[in-house]
Amino acid sequence: MTPATPPNPDRSAHPDSPGGTFRTAGLRRRGLLRTGAAGVAALAAALLPGPARAQGTGAGAGAVQPDIDSTSTWGARAPQGTISVLRHRPSGIVIHHTASTNSTDFSRAQAHAHARWVQDLHLDENGWADTGYHFLVSRGGWITEGRHGSLSALTGGSSFVLGAHTSGQNDRTIGIANEGSYHAGALPPEAQWDVLVTLCAYVCAQYGIAPAQITGHKDHGTTLCPGVYHDMLPRLREEVAAAL
Numbered sequence: 001m002t003p004a005t006p007p008n009p010d011r012s013a014h015p016d017s018p019g020g021t022f023r024t025a026g027l028r029r030r031g032l033l034r035t036g037a038a039g040v041a042a043l044a045a046a047l048l049p050g051p052a053r054a055q056g057t058g059a060g061a062g063a064v065q066p067d068i069d070s071t072s073t074w075g076a077r078a079p080q081g082t083i084s085v086l087r088h089r090p091s092g093i094v095i096h097h098t099a100s101t102n103s104t105d106f107s108r109a110q111a112h113a114h115a116r117w118v119q120d121l122h123l124d125e126n127g128w129a130d131t132g133y134h135f136l137v138s139r140g141g142w143i144t145e146g147r148h149g150s151l152s153a154l155t156g157g158s159s160f161v162l163g164a165h166t167s168g169q170n171d172r173t174i175g176i177a178n179e180g181s182y183h184a185g186a187l188p189p190e191a192q193w194d195v196l197v198t199l200c201a202y203v204c205a206q207y208g209i210a211p212a213q214i215t216g217h218k219d220h221g222t223t224l225c226p227g228v229y230h231d232m233l234p235r236l237r238e239e240v241a242a243a244l
Helices: 025-032 040-047 108-125 150-156 190-207 233-243
Strands: 092-097 135-137 143-145 173-178 214-216
Touching: 092 190, 108 135, 108 143, 135 190, 150 190, 173 190, 190 233, 214 233
Parallel strands: 092 173, 092 214, 135 173
Antiparallel strands: 135 143
16 A cells, blocks of 8 residues: 655644554564564564564674565665765664654555655655665554665675765764654654664664764754654663663
8 A cells, every 4th residue: 555645755744543453463573672682583483474573683782683674575666876885884873754644554565665655755756866764664663675775784784875864964874764744743653663763773783873873854954854753862762772
């Protein structure tokens, strides 16, 4: 299902869903990501099949390598230009939201549809070479690779690709965008929040980034992005630090 197209990236929020229906096996999977590296792989393997498992990583004391769907997995278009690989580590993370509809579809298929919608917007309307963000987190808690090469660089831990997400920060930070619009009282689903914490912790562990260096888009320019996520940054930094 393709999400509705917003007229611009900082439009007013859609009403959030009262829902609660995402507390299914998908949320159980994401709950595993909060249990820390010790024992999580074995527990996940016992409960869940194939790619729905989190994997322990030696990069940090408690960091967990989350399940991330690559550009090939969600059917990305080829870049329309050169994707530059920077031979140094990023020094921070910038949090965004995509200002898309606050979908009540928490499926993996929706996460893939959302990733395609963002890429289409950035290629066709913005005229960029590829998706500007390095990674996206869906409302259902699925992570997708944004810009080509971001996942392999993150796994390697010594380089990253030049992004197009925040003016003045693209050559020094990882851009992570959350599906949805988080203005006017809308709050992120628990599944999205939990997996964002896990992803940020893994990025921090791989690149040696201090949780204090997690900022929001509006910290670097005049924008409403990332909405309420900006108010939640102190909590995000605290939970990421606890996960390391």
